[in-house]
Amino acid sequence: MRYPLLGLLMATSLAAHAEIQTQEIPYTAADGTKMVGYYAYDDAVEGPRPGVVVVHEWWGLNDYAKQRARNLAELGYSALAIDMYGEGKNTDHPKDAMSFMQAATADADAAKARFNAGLDLLKQQQQTDAAKLAAIGYCFGGKVVLDMARQGVPLDGVVSFHGALATQTRAVPGSVKARVLVEHGSADSMISLEDIAALNSEMVAAGADYQFVNHPGAxxxxxxxxxxxxxxxxxxxxxxxxADERSWANMQRFLEDTFNNPRP
Incomplete structure (x- = not known):
């Protein structure tokens, strides 16, 4: 005999107790820099689930980056907002942000090591399926995740939101293992048409699985x-x-497809 009302009550009870769990986790980069990660997951999801790294804007690891980690946790992912500047520092002053960003990108190998330290931390969490990993980034973070894809970091997919596109570490044929999605605003005065054309040529020449979405007027x-x-x-x-809602919906479809249909 079925008891639909009982099932409904049980489901409601479970939903009532389900919560997004968050915690700050200290970790150390290869160069000895002390970092702080912000980890989020839904405790109603059972077992390991795909992991997604979030890379902050040039402002640093602030509340916005942490909110995006929680948003991903609500979608059922194991999400970690990583620290690319050290000690979790952030600012709302453009001059400081520029200084932090320039220091973090001055050495491409050091930037990669800092990203990988965060990625390793995500893989260590018991909620993470270490065989299914992606990264998303905003502004400065968009550049970071694109560069990680260019350098062949073992990720299934990366998503750049209004990210910087120019780089000194261009992809070469076969180097891009991750699927790539770029969400860009057509009215972004910080990104030149030459940067867009160069990225398109680079990704095509590298044989990347690549999508570029232009949001009119954004x-x-x-x-x-x-x-x-x-x-x-x-x-x-x-x-x-x-543009925010459409790009987030695009990301959801992209991640679902990427994790359900991995590249050979």
Whole structure:
């Protein structure tokens, strides 16, 4: 005999007790720098699930990056917002952000080592299926995840949101193992048409599984509701609700397809 009401009550009870669990986890990069990761997962999901690294904007590991980790946890992923600057530092001052970013990207090998330290931490979490890994990044973080794909870091997929596209570490044929999705704003004054054309040529020449999505009228920072405040600092940033929601939906489909249909 079936008891649909009992099943409904049990499901409701489970949903009521399900929560997104979060914690800050200290770790150390290969160069000895002390880092802080922000980890999130849904305790209602049983067993290991795909892991996704989140790489912050040039502001550093702030509340926005942590929110995106929680958003991914709500989708059922094991998510870790990593620290590329050290000691979890962040700022809301453009000059400081520029200084932090330049220091973090001055040495490509060191940047890769810092990313890999975060990726290793994610793989160590019991909720993570270490055979299914991806990374998403915003602004500076978009550049980081693209560079990791270019350098063949073992990821199934990467997603760049309004990320910097230029690089000194160009992909070569066969080097890009991850699927690549770039979500870009057509009105992004910080990215040149030459940068876009160069990325397209680079990815095609490298034989990458690559998608580029242009959001009409969207400016740099279009996913971040706090971007509009940066106008006061003289930065050409703006939140775009439609582009934010569409790019997030694109990411969801991309990750689902990537994890369910891995590249051979």
């Amino acid at each position: 400016k740099h920072g279009f996913t971040n509701p706090g971007a509009d405040k940066s106008k006061e600092k003289g930065l050409d940033l703006a939140y775009d609700k439609q």
